[in-house]
Amino acid sequence: MAQICRVDVDSGEIKYEAVPETWERLGGRALGARILLDEVPPLCDPLGRHNKLIFAPGTVVGHMVSSCDRISVCGKSPLTGGVKEANAGGTTGLKLVWLGLHALIIEGRPGDPETSSVLYLSQDEARLEPADDLAGLGIYASAERLLDRFGDDVGIAMIGPAGEMQMTAAGVVHLDKDRVPGRISARGGLGALMGSKGLKAIVIDDAGASMPPLVDKELFNDARKRYIKAIQEHPQTSEIYTDYGTAAMVAMCNAKSGIPTRNFSAGRFEHAEEISGEMLHDLIAQRGGEGEHAHACMPGCTIRCSNVFADGDGETIVSPIEYETIGLLGSNLGIDSLDTIGELNVVINDLGLDTIEIGAVLGVVAEAGFMEWGDGERAAELLEEIRQDTMLGRALGGGAGLAGKVLGVERVPVAKNQAISAYDPRAIKGTGVTYATSPQGADHTCGLTIRSDVDQTQPEGQADVSKDAQIKMAGYDSLGICLMGGFAFGQDLTMVRDMVNGRYGWGVGDDYLLEVGRQALRLEREFNRRAGFTTADDRLPEWMTEEPLPPLDTVFDVPAEDLDTIFDDV
């Protein structure tokens, strides 16, 4: 029987508890929201003693099925003040499940605010130990030391200096299957929440542990087979993501005039080709060495959308480079070099920050005249301010909303104080609806609509496509399934049904994915309601509704009524 592991960082007590009945059939994002509703006062200070940091593997996690082992990190968001779930690949989810954990809940607050500790979890033991030697250390050096200390086979979830400084753009970083700390539960400041608990890292040692049981092995394996076949046959897998990764979106978004350019002042970037997926692919191929264009972040992944980007000597700059990072640190800053983007990316990773949020911050800084467009060196200097914990660095590490308030910039791309990612909502309006209405704040992974069968530039019908996408994504995020796997699962919902029934024998129906998604959204909206959110929060910034985006010259004009009623029947 899976258990709840509860860690009180104040008393140091670690308890294992039976899973409450109402939590049993929930996983990932939905479980996180349920626990928040049950245990966290909605009006609490997100960085105070009453908030909790929750690690909840998705429902189907544990069997190394391609793209199905994601971890949801949850809490009341220090960035948005609302419900927050940020999921990631890597090995954290898998290993927590192998240790028999339904969820890990970190609570309390250390008596000494300077505390830095590591939580070690294995089959035999759970303990908090001091990590003063890691305090202030970057992600890469920390990972190295932790792997030295605990062995090469552990999973690690950790924070960088930004999380330790409780900066609200900080994320929680996970090792990928190659022990590279490059998979990030990036959004919403959960790294700051982990920092407020005095926790530098969680080490998950699954030595001796085994895969969770299957109630109906045959049913499960049949579903898995159909799913893998669907992945392989899906054109987006073989022709796009394996070759180009998410960076394929550069060309697509540029063509749709929706790539953020110079702080969202335009939707097309004149140097898009130079930062495109094709360019990335070719550079990796030319340079050889450690570079890799079809890289899996989780064991068993057949899509392999990740990559390892190497320099001219074939040495790794960063792994991976994702489209959203290219969009926010590239075109959004007027930077036209993948090498520069990669170099900024690795520093932001090392600090343990969200590249989307920090890219948006730098766009705001440039807009305010404190950085030239395209000036990667100045961007690097500003990142160094963050590392040095200067007053200026603190203003940057708090996210785009904060930077905008500090610098008096009107054109700040945020919703619920979280940065809009690399799909301009004036060009891809359904995703704009998602940004505005998602309980999570602006987040393309909560319901990307760029492939929806609708005129992306017209206001009509956008709430419907966003709602469908949001329900599905909330379902996938609760099950532990990657957005990429969703392309295949979405074609035939019986695959999810059979995988869940094969594993648990719950007898769920065809619509299980959607039911779970709806439930997750209801729970999240209820938490936000109690935290004081209203329809007033389900809006994009005023300037996006009034300032036309060149070259389409469209504004975000989905009617408020569509935003206010989108979840009426969810």
Next chain:
Amino acid sequence: MAQICRVDVDSGEIKYEAVPETWERLGGRALGARILLDEVPPLCDPLGRHNKLIFAPGTVVGHMVSSCDRISVCGKSPLTGGVKEANAGGTTGLKLVWLGLHALIIEGRPGDPETSSVLYLSQDEARLEPADDLAGLGIYASAERLLDRFGDDVGIAMIGPAGEMQMTAAGVVHLDKDRVPGRISARGGLGALMGSKGLKAIVIDDAGASMPPLVDKELFNDARKRYIKAIQEHPQTSEIYTDYGTAAMVAMCNAKSGIPTRNFSAGRFEHAEEISGEMLHDLIAQRGGEGEHAHACMPGCTIRCSNVFADGDGETIVSPIEYETIGLLGSNLGIDSLDTIGELNVVINDLGLDTIEIGAVLGVVAEAGFMEWGDGERAAELLEEIRQDTMLGRALGGGAGLAGKVLGVERVPVAKNQAISAYDPRAIKGTGVTYATSPQGADHTCGLTIRSDVDQTQPEGQADVSKDAQIKMAGYDSLGICLMGGFAFGQDLTMVRDMVNGRYGWGVGDDYLLEVGRQALRLEREFNRRAGFTTADDRLPEWMTEEPLPPLDTVFDVPAEDLDTIFDDV
């Protein structure tokens, strides 16, 4: 017939309109809220084109009755995001009424964001003229130039550099009756709103204008006589405020253990005597010269709670020094010298900032370790950062909430993102209820309860005393009556009744003050509701409910239910 003057800073058009019927019987704070509800989209960007800056004199303004000529400046607050009214003495209200204005509404946004203009209003003319020579100039130098240009008898409402930079701790500054720019509509960032309209100053030339008519002169004058007698007989006037001004509160709040000390970490200051009203009085008396301890800010005021604080050579340092400034810039920063406080005060005035908000900011900065307690020189350096418009200065000029977010400080004294003033809510709990629940955000002038007949340190009954005080203050703020005048008016409500009936012949009843107050609160709460405020916003910071305040060792423990139901029958 009074009129509405409407100025569009985009087109430059200035129109005079009849007063809509529903606005006729409203003045000051209530009128501001009504106009906001009628004309300003509640979700608009406070610094964008849709917000409006409203100057609304109180209902009884115009006759130089002691303490009865206040001006309400209103708008959607750039600091709180909600309804905002900040009233002040001086001559702005009086002169607007003499020009026959029921309200002045500034709307639109200049095409060129660098625009700096002056609005000139007289009996014959209304015009916008360029004020490029004043751009970036401090309050004192600006006042001097404007008086040179427009003559010594005009009224002026203006902003300093902080307002021009649209910093959200900036206020609107008015001339007092001696042409000193020391009366400030300080709270809520209305200076930033005025800055966003490209308006440096409003010059009100009432040459040739005359007092508004009285419908029943005898009734009015009789009420005025009774009121003046009540003022003169009130012990708080003659024995306290005329001699010591608001600075008398230093001793009182220190005795009640509620004076903010070192960023609200204690309620008693060991050097309270050195910054007390008695000390201020004695210093002024000793030093002679320009110093004055019983100074009137408005023509006709018999209370004269204001002062002129001079240095050892008898030259003015600043006028006035108020208790809240002493509390926030003195004890709150561990500063024990009135000279130092006065020197910081005059710089903050010159920048056009709110001393309460900036005092709270500096407390947060010291808490974060970027300033030593008691270090006035460092405080002055930080103010210079604001003047220089550095990124750091911008983080400070945005108020305590913003500074706290930037610096990662938990102990930030704000409610609705506006700084708590110099009455710690853990020691004076009714005022804590006001801070939490006032639609205006934390503001002692919205309902100070320090003299209420209740045990200030117990949670019981605080909502009732706060409610009574909030209703009365909303009434006074709508009528144009100073808090100080309220001590006398409050003793017999027929004085307000007769003054209003004497002036307008409306036949209002004994409870008119309370009716107006209730109405103002209802309008304000409705605007805030539409702007997305909920009971979640009617809270003090978590740490104030958990961290005991020495030496009383009390926390703010008024039950949430009392906060949530306080306005149920209003």
